[in-house]
Amino acid sequence: MQPTKIISLRSVDLEYPIYSFRAKSLRYSVANIAVGGRLLRSSDATVHVQALKGVTFDLYHGDRLAIVGPNGAGKSTLLKLLAGIYHPNRGEVRVEGSVASMLDIGFGLDHEATGVENIKLLAAMRGYSPWRLKNAIDEIVEFSGLGAYASMPVRVYSAGMMARLLFSTATAFDHEILLLEEWLTAGDADFISKATERMEKLVEGSRVIITATHSMPLARAICNKVLRLEHGQVTYFGDIESYDETAFG
Amino acid sequence: MNFLDFAGARRDLERTFKLSEIWGYLAVDDVVARYKRTILGPLWNAGYMLATAVSMGVVFGAIFGQSLQEVLPYILAGLVVWYVGPGAILESANLLTSHAPAIKTVGLPIFFYVMRTMARTVLFFLHNLLVFFVVVLFLRLPLQVRWETIPGVALVVLAATPFCLLIGLLCARFRDVQVLINNFSQILMFVTPIMWRPHVLSGPKMVIVRYNPLAYMVDLIRSPLMGASPQMNSWIVVLGMCVVGWLLCLIALAATRRRIPFWL
Numbered sequence: 303m304q305p306t307k308i309i310s311l312r313s314v315d316l317e318y319p320i321y322s323f324r325a326k327s328l329r330y331s332v333a334n335i336a337v338g339g340r341l342l343r344s345s346d347a348t349v350h351v352q353a354l355k356g357v358t359f360d361l362y363h364g365d366r367l368a369i370v371g372p373n374g375a376g377k378s379t380l381l382k383l384l385a386g387i388y389h390p391n392r393g394e395v396r397v398e399g400s401v402a403s404m405l406d407i408g409f410g411l412d413h414e415a416t417g418v419e420n421i422k423l424l425a426a427m428r429g430y431s432p433w434r435l436k437n438a439i440d441e442i443v444e445f446s447g448l449g450a451y452a453s454m455p456v457r458v459y460s461a462g463m464m465a466r467l468l469f470s471t472a473t474a475f476d477h478e479i480l481l482l483e484e485w486l487t488a489g490d491a492d493f494i495s496k497a498t499e500r501m502e503k504l505v506e507g508s509r510v511i512i513t514a515t516h517s518m519p520l521a522r523a524i525c526n527k528v529l530r531l532e533h534g535q536v537t538y539f540g541d542i543e544s545y546d547e548t549a550f551g
Numbered sequence: 552m553n554f555l556d557f558a559g560a561r562r563d564l565e566r567t568f569k570l571s572e573i574w575g576y577l578a579v580d581d582v583v584a585r586y587k588r589t590i591l592g593p594l595w596n597a598g599y600m601l602a603t604a605v606s607m608g609v610v611f612g613a614i615f616g617q618s619l620q621e622v623l624p625y626i627l628a629g630l631v632v633w634y635v636g637p638g639a640i641l642e643s644a645n646l647l648t649s650h651a652p653a654i655k656t657v658g659l660p661i662f663f664y665v666m667r668t669m670a671r672t673v674l675f676f677l678h679n680l681l682v683f684f685v686v687v688l689f690l691r692l693p694l695q696v697r698w699e700t701i702p703g704v705a706l707v708v709l710a711a712t713p714f715c716l717l718i719g720l721l722c723a724r725f726r727d728v729q730v731l732i733n734n735f736s737q738i739l740m741f742v743t744p745i746m747w748r749p750h751v752l753s754g755p756k757m758v759i760v761r762y763n764p765l766a767y768m769v770d771l772i773r774s775p776l777m778g779a780s781p782q783m784n785s786w787i788v789v790l791g792m793c794v795v796g797w798l799l800c801l802i803a804l805a806a807t808r809r810r811i812p813f814w815l
Binding site for chain 2: 318319320321326327328329331385386387388389391401403405406409410412414415419422423426427428429430431432433434
């Protein structure tokens with residue numbers, strides 16, 4: 303029996319415009335129409351970058367995908383597309399299930415607010431309703447080991463405490479698809495073992511994991527599939543066992 | 552994909568609706584955070600509004616030969632209404648640019664940010680309204696609020712919401728418009744009957760009230776707050792703005808939603 307298809311991309315193209323200072327001005331744009339387009343030649347006013355070109359792949363229940371490739375190949379763009387931040391120009395993206403994006407786990411932090419308030423803020427910005435989080439919050443505070451610090455403003459936190467708060471919050475929720483920029487970990491030796499255990503449980507619990515990484519050992523440790531991007535195009539997609547990174551220089 | 556992605560626009564609105572608990576929470580949190588950081592919280596803003604109303608009341612009362620007791624409730628009601636309708640629209644010049652990091656980091660729908668801001672505006676409005684009531688009672692004037700206030704507020708908010716997105720989009724794409732709108736909002740406030748009464752204008756000058764949609768928004772809430780029924784025209788114009796606004800908003804969202812993260 304074929305496992306359920308969770309993610310499916312069909313010839314996905316994504317271009318993004320980069321607007322020059324002049325192209326961002328209404329006065330210039332209006333004057334440009336008046337003189338027949340001579341002020342804002344598209345070559346220097348708005349540059350279009352082809353970030354993804356003809357990307358096609360399917361992921362099934364249980365797949366763990368590593369996206370690899372040189373800098374600027376489109377790895378982050380692809381992750382942002384799957385997270386719903388970018389939308390394709392052409393092609394089709396199908397994602398079945400809730401996506402937990404761990405691309406920027408510190409986003410939404412308010413340094414004046416307390417640890418507990420920040421747990422709610424971080425959760426809210428990622429689509430979880432803070433009104434219903436009572437149990438989850440207790441669990442997050444418990445896991446983070448912040449104790450009394452949880453009710454203090456996070457600006458008094460040390461870097462390690464901050465990392466523990468962010469890690470505990472980011473990994474606390476149930477989800478089906480997990481997007482990772484890198485393997486998450488935090489804190490001192492004691493916490494690291496707890497964190498590793500939590501990450502492993504998370505990996506087991508999710509239907510599909512997608513990570514962009516430069517580390518092949520990490521990819522080989524957790525992933526079963528590889529997608530290699532170069533200049534926005536897929537140059538390899540398949541099982542990790544048959545992927546030979548030396549072939550791509 | 553077509554130029555107009557209506558399915559995408561509809562999805563954006565549907566998802567925003569489903570996330571109402573969340574933008575609701577963030578709006579309440581904005582207010583609560585202000586109470587935590589300053590004793591009076593959003594009442595500081597209301598205090599600023601009251602100070603404006605008193606100083607304008609003194610000046611305009613002198614100009615029109617009216618006592619402060621007469622003009623103050625009128626100006627104050629006008630300001631309270633201004634900030635929930637026309638003011639909210641004009642303040643959305645930085646609605647999307649101020650949320651740029653969020654729009655580029657988390658995949659929340661675009662309309663989410665409009666609703667978060669609008670929900671906060673309504674909460675601030677309630678604070679302002681409280682100050683209005685207190686001032687009226689303090690001046691020992693009768694409180695004659697009519698039932699039309701409630702549907703009036705609802706319709707004004709419903710009509711202002713799509714324009715907040717339209718202004719936010721325009722300012723995200725064209726950065727010089729943001730400056731333009733910030734400069735113009737003061738002028739628009741002066742040509743809208745907030746500090747003065749429409750009947751002081753005669754003949755052709757009435758044009759600035761008759762063809763000023765913001766004046767109808769103001770009338771729709773201020774009149775019932777002051778104990779009079781709003782004009783029929785106010786209902787019609789604001790309802791018209793509502794319909795046109797939501798249509799434009801849908802088209803704009805369908806045309807631009809995909810590109811918004813790249814504008815910021």
